[in-house]
Amino acid sequence: MFAVIRTGGKQYRVAPNDIIEVEKIAGRPGDIVELAEVILLGGEGGPKTGSPTIAGALVAAEVIEQKRADKIVVFKKKRRKNYRRKKGHRQALTALRITEILTDGKKPSKAAPKPEPKKAETKPQAKAEVKAKSPVKPAAKKAEAKPAAKKRAAKAAKAPAKKPAAKPKKK
Numbered sequence: 001m002f003a004v005i006r007t008g009g010k011q012y013r014v015a016p017n018d019i020i021e022v023e024k025i026a027g028r029p030g031d032i033v034e035l036a037e038v039i040l041l042g043g044e045g046g047p048k049t050g051s052p053t054i055a056g057a058l059v060a061a062e063v064i065e066q067k068r069a070d071k072i073v074v075f076k077k078k079r080r081k082n083y084r085r086k087k088g089h090r091q092a093l094t095a096l097r098i099t100e101i102l103t104d105g106k107k108p109s110k111a112a113p114k115p116e117p118k119k120a121e122t123k124p125q126a127k128a129e130v131k132a133k134s135p136v137k138p139a140a141k142k143a144e145a146k147p148a149a150k151k152r153a154a155k156a157a158k159a160p161a162k163k164p165a166a167k168p169k170k171k
Contacts, residue, residue, distance in 0.1 A: 001043030003101045005035045005059050014059060014098045024092035027063040032099070032110055035059040041103065060108035061096040069093050 002015040008023030027033050038057035041048045048054060069091040076085040100108060 001041070001101055003038050003042070003057070003059055004040040006037040006039055006053075007035055011039065014101075016098055016100055018098045019064065019095060020061075020098070021069075021093045021095050023094070024066065025063070025094045025096075027066075027094070029063050029065050031063045032108055033061050033063060033096070034108065035061060038101075041101070054103075056103060056105040058102040058106070058108070060099045060102065060110070062099055062110075064095040064097055067093050067095065 002013060004011055004013050006012075007025070010022070012020050012022065014020060025033055036053070036058055038054045038059060039050055039052065041054060041057060050057070071088045071090050074085075074087040074089065077083065099110065102108065
């Protein structure tokens with residue numbers, strides 16, 4: 001049996017135990033995700049199509065890993081105009097292993113593990129940890145004047161003010 005599913009704006013032909021890479025889907029490795037947009041089912045008898053999707057059909061998949069694709073470099077240039085732009089992009093991907101293809105509104109046999117609730121910390125412990133983590137920093141020293149500024153100040157203090165020379169009178 002196979003199915004054609006739609007996720008991330010793309011369509012994929014999948015069968016049980018296939019491994020596919022799709023655009024990022026929320027989930028940790030080991031989680032089970034349900035892909036509900038099934039466009040076509042094939043296998044037993046003839047293919048069954050939906051308009052646009054098949055009601056009650058579902059594909060269950062296990063998240064293998066979250067990763068990023070290779071970098072794609074986008075380079076723009078206009079010759080003789082000194083115009084160049086370079087950008088890079090890495091798409092976030094999720095690797096999935098298709099576990100089963102379900103029809104008639106059935107649910108996956110293996111459910112996604114529920115996240116463990118975090119233990120509530122008491123307030124005195126939390127404050128003690130914050131105090132331990134943030135050491136007291138000494139007061140910042142005033143920045144001294146730069147050497148060039150010191151030289152200019154000393155030169156201005158030493159040099160007496162000059163009087164402009166008198167201009168000869170015209171007759």
